Amino acid sequence: MQRRTRAFTGLFLTAPLLAFLLLAYVLPFLGVVRWSVTLPEPGFSQYRKLATDPLALAVLIRTLRICALVTIAATAAAYAIAYVWVRGTPLQRRLAELCILIPFWISVLTRAFGWLALLSNRGLVNTWLQGLGVLAEPLTLVRNEFGVVVGMTHFLIPFAVFPIASAMQAIDGRVLLAARGLGAARLRIFWRIFVPMTLSGIVGAALIVFVFALGFFVTPAILGGGHSVMVAELVYLHMFQSPDWGLGAAISVALVLVVGLLMGLLFRFARPAGLRASR
Amino acid sequence: MHQAFQQDCLEMLAGRLERGEVSRRRFIQAATIMLAGTPFALRSTCADAADKTLVFVNWGGDAIRSYDQAYGQAFLRQSGVTVRQDGSGPTEGAITAQFKSGKPTWDIVDADPFSAISLGKRGMIEPIDYRIVDRSKMRRGFGWDYAASTYFFSYVIVYDTSRFGDRAPAGMADFFDVRKFPGKRSLYKWGAGMWEAALLADGVAPEKLYPLDLQRAHGKIAAFRPHVVSYWGGGADSQQILLSGDASMALIWSTRASVLEKDTNGQLKFTWDQGLISPGAMAVIKNNPAGADTAMNFIASAQDPHKQLIAFELMGQGPANPATDALIPADKKRINPMDPANAARQAVLDMGWYADNYGAALEAYTRLISA
Numbered sequence A: 001m002q003r004r005t006r007a008f009t010g011l012f013l014t015a016p017l018l019a020f021l022l023l024a025y026v027l028p029f030l031g032v033v034r035w036s037v038t039l040p041e042p043g044f045s046q047y048r049k050l051a052t053d054p055l056a057l058a059v060l061i062r063t064l065r066i067c068a069l070v071t072i073a074a075t076a077a078a079y080a081i082a083y084v085w086v087r088g089t090p091l092q093r094r095l096a097e098l099c100i101l102i103p104f105w106i107s108v109l110t111r112a113f114g115w116l117a118l119l120s121n122r123g124l125v126n127t128w129l130q131g132l133g134v135l136a137e138p139l140t141l142v143r144n145e146f147g148v149v150v151g152m153t154h155f156l157i158p159f160a161v162f163p164i165a166s167a168m169q170a171i172d173g174r175v176l177l178a179a180r181g182l183g184a185a186r187l188r189i190f191w192r193i194f195v196p197m198t199l200s201g202i203v204g205a206a207l208i209v210f211v212f213a214l215g216f217f218v219t220p221a222i223l224g225g226g227h228s229v230m231v232a233e234l235v236y237l238h239m240f241q242s243p244d245w246g247l248g249a250a251i252s253v254a255l256v257l258v259v260g261l262l263m264g265l266l267f268r269f270a271r272p273a274g275l276r277a278s279r
Numbered sequence B: 001m002h003q004a005f006q007q008d009c010l011e012m013l014a015g016r017l018e019r020g021e022v023s024r025r026r027f028i029q030a031a032t033i034m035l036a037g038t039p040f041a042l043r044s045t046c047a048d049a050a051d052k053t054l055v056f057v058n059w060g061g062d063a064i065r066s067y068d069q070a071y072g073q074a075f076l077r078q079s080g081v082t083v084r085q086d087g088s089g090p091t092e093g094a095i096t097a098q099f100k101s102g103k104p105t106w107d108i109v110d111a112d113p114f115s116a117i118s119l120g121k122r123g124m125i126e127p128i129d130y131r132i133v134d135r136s137k138m139r140r141g142f143g144w145d146y147a148a149s150t151y152f153f154s155y156v157i158v159y160d161t162s163r164f165g166d167r168a169p170a171g172m173a174d175f176f177d178v179r180k181f182p183g184k185r186s187l188y189k190w191g192a193g194m195w196e197a198a199l200l201a202d203g204v205a206p207e208k209l210y211p212l213d214l215q216r217a218h219g220k221i222a223a224f225r226p227h228v229v230s231y232w233g234g235g236a237d238s239q240q241i242l243l244s245g246d247a248s249m250a251l252i253w254s255t256r257a258s259v260l261e262k263d264t265n266g267q268l269k270f271t272w273d274q275g276l277i278s279p280g281a282m283a284v285i286k287n288n289p290a291g292a293d294t295a296m297n298f299i300a301s302a303q304d305p306h307k308q309l310i311a312f313e314l315m316g317q318g319p320a321n322p323a324t325d326a327l328i329p330a331d332k333k334r335i336n337p338m339d340p341a342n343a344a345r346q347a348v349l350d351m352g353w354y355a356d357n358y359g360a361a362l363e364a365y366t367r368l369i370s371a
Helices: A002-038 A045-052 A054-087 A090-105 A108-119 A124-131 A145-169 A173-181 A186-197 A199-214 A218-223 A231-241 A245-270 B002-018 B024-036 B039-045 B062-079 B092-100 B113-121 B194-201 B214-227 B235-243 B254-263 B292-301 B305-315 B323-327 B330-335 B351-370
Strands: B053-057 B082-086 B108-111 B148-160 B185-188 B228-232 B249-253 B268-285
Touching: A002 A045, A002 A245, A045 A054, A045 A245, A054 A090, A054 A145, A054 A199, A054 A231, A054 B351, A090 A145, A108 A124, A108 A145, A108 A218, A145 A199, A145 A218, A173 A186, A186 A199, A199 A245, A218 A231, A231 A245, B002 B235, B002 B254, B053 B292, B092 B113, B092 B268, B108 B113, B108 B292, B113 B268, B113 B351, B148 B254, B185 B194, B185 B214, B185 B235, B194 B214, B194 B268, B194 B351, B214 B228, B214 B351, B228 B235, B235 B249, B235 B254, B249 B254, B254 B268, B254 B330, B268 B292, B305 B323
Parallel strands: B053 B082, B053 B108, B185 B228, B185 B249
Antiparallel strands: B108 B268, B148 B249, B148 B268
16 A cells, blocks of 8 residues: 555656656657658658668668767776776775766867867877877877767766666675685676676666767767768758758657667666666 | 858857957947848838837847847837847748748748748748849849848868968869868868869869759769868868868858968968858748838848948958948958959859759768768
């Protein structure tokens, strides 16, 4: 009985949010779905076009490739940061905290331009490397896919830290002590005990990063050299520049389906630490 | 293309205000002209429109909005006509939606001439009334049926003298020649002007550009792609690409080019040779709420050369009224895209061609650069 009351209270408390999402997101999105099957004429022609359109396919494949690279890089970096944050000395923990929080206060635009300033031909990195005599000609580090991956990884690391840190915090320290007592070396404890116990956090972090990365717009636009690098820019192009709302809508719907599928997998198999209700 | 250009002018202006190069008063004046034509002149022409509101739809910008308000109230006091600025952006889609609603709430839009022409052909734009708007205050060929030119800018070559020494590119052939002028290039993301540049480089005579041979232009651009480091989408972006040394040459807006030349003390230089002139315009939505006459009076008021001079001084936009050219001080004539000496070296984008072909051409161009 009490359980039911609690469930009801929970629903009651979240109702405004649900109503807001319904009005501000679900309903308009249904409009987008409608465009995708009615513009310019009723039917699924836009989806057929999407499946055979070389530009859309090239951009989709590039999007998936960039997102996969970013996911691996961001999750790995976040794991190291989360480890220091959870298990470091108080000073290390404070420093890690700053490293995680400060990027949140700086706009995504500023950070993208920051990377431009660092990595461009007359940027700090190239100037130093040339000054040290390592390079004769500047390396092209931005306005290409490499630049996009660097910028996106930097942006997404903090989002990956939280689920991983939460999984690390949930580990009972006595388990590690027990492993130690039984004679396991530090590396062995890390790989055989610690990492497997944080696996749900890793999967959760990776999925959050991947899903977030799929919709990136500003960072690839600035660091990617201007042409439509990723799928969100392609949607923008079809919506605003070469008005073809049907195709733009079809791409949006396809993107949402991919994200939905991934989220479904996430909740079904991974039960990620960061997204699990605390008990 | 023009949407971004308009925003860019306001962005540059806000920058100058911050650095104290422009007084706040001057800034409000200029923003007002940019956003609402030249409303001061409306005092006389629209005295009969006492309780009317005129909605001018432009491309917005956060920094500007508060100034709009300052202006809007002042204007109401002075003339009794409330000019309400709406920064929601008159895209072709939005204008279509306005018209199709049956009861448009917009009066005047700041639009690309070719957009206005193509929408006008579909009956959504009021024809310009040349009994009110004065054709003699326009350059020949820039008073279209559905759009009145309000300013000009150009796509010009900017080059990095630290890379080329005394050598300067003489036109598009040099721009596309990386052996003669080594280094990367940057092109405009939204195609306009780039097709013309490619064709000029390929040896097409300026007067024989139209109708554009898109296949030939795209062939030239496709072969050139490895040398293009970036396709810029906005003015700040284009400036950054050159300043960072990522490109040794770029085709950018003349408004930004003159700023670059000044700010780098001539390390970056621009040339008018084979520049591509592009007009901006105002258009009136069919069945606009304030009535066509009020809107036309408004457009006519923006033809005043003295107002256009202010717009030129602050934003480097070429004046639509040729009478303004003479008012420009001698040391500034170099940066006026429409100065006779400069215009003679350039070619003009044909808005009629763009009205019929821009959508398909841009689609093909985007495919080319994004694949």
